[in-house]
Amino acid sequence: MAHDFTITFKGVRGSIPVPGPTTLRVGGNSSCVQVNVLDHTVFLDAGTGIVNAGKDLVKNFFANKEKLKQIRATILISHTHHDHVMGLPFFAPLFMSDAALSIFGPSCYAPIGQPNDMKYILQMMMDQMFFPVDFDETGSIKRIGTLQTNDQVWLAEGQDAEHVRGQATKTTAKDKVIVTQYRAYNHPKNGSVVYKLQYAGKSIVYATDIEGYAEGDRRLINFAKGADLLIHDAQYTEEQYTGPMTTQGYGHSTPEMACKVAQEAGVKQLVLYHHDPNHDDDMIAKKEEGAKKLFANTVTAVEGLTLTI
Ligand SMILES: [Zn+2]
Ligand SMILES: [Zn+2]
Numbered sequence: 001m002a003h004d005f006t007i008t009f010k011g012v013r014g015s016i017p018v019p020g021p022t023t024l025r026v027g028g029n030s031s032c033v034q035v036n037v038l039d040h041t042v043f044l045d046a047g048t049g050i051v052n053a054g055k056d057l058v059k060n061f062f063a064n065k066e067k068l069k070q071i072r073a074t075i076l077i078s079h080t081h082h083d084h085v086m087g088l089p090f091f092a093p094l095f096m097s098d099a100a101l102s103i104f105g106p107s108c109y110a111p112i113g114q115p116n117d118m119k120y121i122l123q124m125m126m127d128q129m130f131f132p133v134d135f136d137e138t139g140s141i142k143r144i145g146t147l148q149t150n151d152q153v154w155l156a157e158g159q160d161a162e163h164v165r166g167q168a169t170k171t172t173a174k175d176k177v178i179v180t181q182y183r184a185y186n187h188p189k190n191g192s193v194v195y196k197l198q199y200a201g202k203s204i205v206y207a208t209d210i211e212g213y214a215e216g217d218r219r220l221i222n223f224a225k226g227a228d229l230l231i232h233d234a235q236y237t238e239e240q241y242t243g244p245m246t247t248q249g250y251g252h253s254t255p256e257m258a259c260k261v262a263q264e265a266g267v268k269q270l271v272l273y274h275h276d277p278n279h280d281d282d283m284i285a286k287k288e289e290g291a292k293k294l295f296a297n298t299v300t301a302v303e304g305l306t307l308t309i
Helices: 049-063 118-125 218-223 238-242 255-265 281-294
Strands: 006-011 032-037 040-044 071-076 099-105 141-146 152-156 162-164 176-184 192-199 202-207 229-233 269-273 298-300 306-308
Touching (some): 006 049, 032 049, 040 049, 049 071, 176 218, 192 218, 202 218, 218 255, 255 269, 255 281, 255 298
Parallel strands (some): 099 141, 202 229
Antiparallel strands (some): 006 306, 032 040
16 A cells, blocks of 8 residues: 555665675675655665666556656665665666656765765766766756755655755654654764654664664664664674674674664564675574564565565
8 A cells, every 4th residue: 555665675785795695595785675655666775776676667667657757766875885875876767867866865074165965976976987977967857965964855645855954853744754864973984874764653764884882872762762663784793793803883783782772762673684795694594583582573684575564
């Protein structure tokens, strides 16, 4: 139903894509989650998982051209590390004049006087030194928004995403999907945006590339209070995090940290996400098994998994 959220995991890896025989069950593409709600298609991050999603959108568009008129998608970027944007230059709708894309993400660090907005970052990413087609040469209609503190994104049926600046975190707009966000700074060096999508009394929180704190990430716990679904970074095992080659400070969490937030925030379901590229299918299954003992309603993000809430 259009009033539900349909969440499909298109890419579940952190750092780099890892195709191959040891990752067949979990999948090898980098971060991307597709959310369908009302008549909107929303992508949380644009890692390599977005490439196949783009092909599906194009296929669906040509099969239903009379009805659809155009491809419309909203892309919410947590941060612009490669694993979260590397699929965008290969996202087929980007090149189509029949596509309207709204892309939102954080500003980047830049010396005073230098551009630091989202559009500039995307232009840099597709500079001729890195890619054969410039971002501004691509054929789609693009609206790029740089998110500041308290900005929201509103999604109303039949309309492009709206960038609403400086709103309080609560709103009463009942007929729209409301996206709220904050910048978490526990990921080097520029932080990562945590998103919440709310509609019809339901909510999803996307919290990737964040590192847990002692006694839990209080800011995230408050933000995710009562969410129906929490998608949380769970890159490292406890051994990696606390062992002699510690990964502490790399800006990622363990399943234990994810479970702590899920418990304290009272969310209904937890998804372990952003898997270490060095973890094979069996190791990820083991992480899930351990996490279920701490928070029973935990699932592992697996490429192709669809959840409806
Ligand atoms: Zn990442
Ligand atoms: Zn990152």
